[in-house]
Amino acid sequence: MAIVTDSWMAGAFAALKATLDVDARLKGEMIQFLLEEGFWDKNRLSWDAAVARFNAGLNPNKPEYFKIGELWALMAKFGRHQLFHAIAADLGYEVREIPTEQRRHDLLRQLTVAEQRHA
DSSP: OOSSOHHHHHHHHHHHHHHHOOOHHHHHHHHHHHHHTTSSOTTTOOHHHHHHHHHHHTOTTSSOOOOHHHHHHHHHHHOOOHHHHHHHHHTTOOOOOOOHHHHHHHHHHHHHHHHHHTO
């Protein structure tokens, strides 16, 4: 059974588009984030070229793609998780958001363990 079908590709692209096809203001913030965080080289990429690169990543007819790290960071920073949810569903997983207080507790526990390991 083929995994990568036209239907699968259409769904993947729709999830990517839902995650990153945003209004001009938010797109600008996302591009600025990619530049500031070092995903894209702001010394070699003009603003117009960065916008073109972002737009090309949302065009299925262009050979440019977002890297997984770029997508992961954008989803984390901007709270747009549609692609993540689509991937999880495609792989057969259910996703639930972990409450902030539980995440904080888990992180503190991990820090304590790491400190004890290095003491």
